[in-house]
Amino acid sequence: MGELTAQKLAEIIARGSTKRRPDDGAPPRFAVGDRVRTRNDHPPHHTRLPRYAMGRTGEIVLLHGTFLLPDSNARHLGEQPQHCYGVRFTGKELWGAQGHPADRVVLDLFDAYLEPA
Amino acid sequence: MDGIHDLGGMHGFGPVEREEDEPVFHHDWEKRAFGIEFFTGSRIGTTGDKGRHAIERLAPATYLTASYYEKWMLALELLLEEHGVLTRQEIARRMAELVENHDG
Amino acid sequence: MSGHRHNAPESDIALRVKAIEQLLTEKGIVDPAAIDLVVDYYETRVGPRNGARVVARAWSDPDYKARLLAEATPAIAELGFSGLQGEDMVALENTPEVHNVVVCTLCSCYPWPVLGLPPVWYKSPPYRARIVREPRAVLAEFGTRVADDVEVRVWDSSAELRYMVLPMRPAGTEGLDEEALAALVTRDGMIGVTAL
Numbered sequence: 001m002g003e004l005t006a007q008k009l010a011e012i013i014a015r016g017s018t019k020r021r022p023d024d025g026a027p028p029r030f031a032v033g034d035r036v037r038t039r040n041d042h043p044p045h046h047t048r049l050p051r052y053a054m055g056r057t058g059e060i061v062l063l064h065g066t067f068l069l070p071d072s073n074a075r076h077l078g079e080q081p082q083h084c085y086g087v088r089f090t091g092k093e094l095w096g097a098q099g100h101p102a103d104r105v106v107l108d109l110f111d112a113y114l115e116p117a
Numbered sequence: 118m119d120g121i122h123d124l125g126g127m128h129g130f131g132p133v134e135r136e137e138d139e140p141v142f143h144h145d146w147e148k149r150a151f152g153i154e155f156f157t158g159s160r161i162g163t164t165g166d167k168g169r170h171a172i173e174r175l176a177p178a179t180y181l182t183a184s185y186y187e188k189w190m191l192a193l194e195l196l197l198e199e200h201g202v203l204t205r206q207e208i209a210r211r212m213a214e215l216v217e218n219h220d221g
Numbered sequence: 222m223s224g225h226r227h228n229a230p231e232s233d234i235a236l237r238v239k240a241i242e243q244l245l246t247e248k249g250i251v252d253p254a255a256i257d258l259v260v261d262y263y264e265t266r267v268g269p270r271n272g273a274r275v276v277a278r279a280w281s282d283p284d285y286k287a288r289l290l291a292e293a294t295p296a297i298a299e300l301g302f303s304g305l306q307g308e309d310m311v312a313l314e315n316t317p318e319v320h321n322v323v324v325c326t327l328c329s330c331y332p333w334p335v336l337g338l339p340p341v342w343y344k345s346p347p348y349r350a351r352i353v354r355e356p357r358a359v360l361a362e363f364g365t366r367v368a369d370d371v372e373v374r375v376w377d378s379s380a381e382l383r384y385m386v387l388p389m390r391p392a393g394t395e396g397l398d399e400e401a402l403a404a405l406v407t408r409d410g411m412i413g414v415t416a417l
Contacts, residue, residue, distance in 0.1 A: 006258050010266070016303065016307065016308040018309060043118065045118055046166055046173065052125045052353065064309070070166040073165070084382075094354075095126070095354055098354075098355075102370060102372045103375070104372055104374045105375045106374060106375070108380035108381070109379065109380070123326070124350045127350040133345065133347045133363075139341065141264045141337065142264070143341075146234060151263070152255070152259045153251055153256065157251060181346065185329070185341065190237060190241065193241070194241070202245075202248065203241070
């Protein structure tokens with residue numbers, strides 16, 4: 001693997017390995033303020049949509065840009081880059097009566113997880 | 118995947134236990150495990166999502182009882198076997214040899 | 222690797238790791254000297270002191286703070302921190318109206334360049350299970366009481382973004398320089414489980 005020096009290692013770490021991918025030019029499907037509903041399909045494979053946020057309605061708060069999709073990447077099905085959004089949910093939406101009225105949870109969700117609400 | 122790793126919102130885990138002045142690593146083997154993982158993923162093509170998914174595929178009871186770096190190593194064994202790099206038998210044999218040499 | 226007492230029996234996991242390292246070394250996949258370097262890097266070169274410098278700069282320099290909140294990755298890189306597990310950063314400003322706190326419920330995602338490797342509790346099932354559901358109870362365990370009319374905003378870093386909290390600057394610190402301010406900033410404050 002060639003001689004690794006502390007300097008070379010520091011450079012490799014500082015460069016990192018972003019999962020951000022070039023935009024294909026297609027605008028994001030959602031804008032900040034849009035209401036979205038998460039899919040509720042419990043896929044048997046790797047995904048970044050946790051169970052507690054499936055089938056829930058939230059609001060787009062951040063547009064993160066285009067990233068590879070872990071669901072397909074983990075299965076060796078290619079990167080399928082797509083827009084990723086910060087989506088905010090209320091505590092009441094996620095936990096019903098047990099949710100505190102002033103609690104919010106923000107998740108970073110891929111386009112494929114979302115539909116307009 | 119509705120696995121045990123998907124912990125958000127679950128009941129019954131009790132208080133968050135913290136450690137004052139926690140070291141970066143608790144044991145020498147954790148340091149080695151971290152370093153092995155750091156280099157192996159990119160060498161065998163299992164960085165990121167593929168490595169994470171291997172951890173998610175550990176048995177639920179193992180996931181909850183193994184320490185963090187133990188999980189990394191158990192998942193790595195799974196990947197090494199799946200990618201034809203090492204078998205569990207080879208690892209077990211080497212462990213037995215290490216014990217013998219230690220006693221001898 | 223040395224330092225084991227002569228006759229101390231090794232745990233199964235220590236033995237397993239040693240066996241894996243030997244076998245992968247023989248196959249040319251890992252190099253023990255390179256492992257030494259990466260361990261040293263994460264023990265000595267990164268940690269919450271990095272993030273504390275970011276926070277102190279933001280408290281001292283309004284232009285820097287604006288850049289940090291608008292686009293955190295290049296702003297953090299201005300201070301020399303970048304790379305693995307911090308490739309795409311977001312900074313979250315605590316205000317009198319909003320208290321931010323960060324978790325990774327599915328895994329252990331954490332902003333390594335600014336905070337180092339995560340503490341065990343951050344990766345533990347109790348924190349990951351509870352902080353999204355009952356954040357105020359968890360924060361109270363950390364000694365942080367949040368008024369009922371203050372929003373608690375939990376960031377579950379479920380994708381590739383990594384988050385750090387910009388805590389509110391403590392009162393009475395007006396005269397302090399950046400170095401003195403940085404000394405006030407804690408890891409837990411930048412995760413968001415404590416206020417400063």
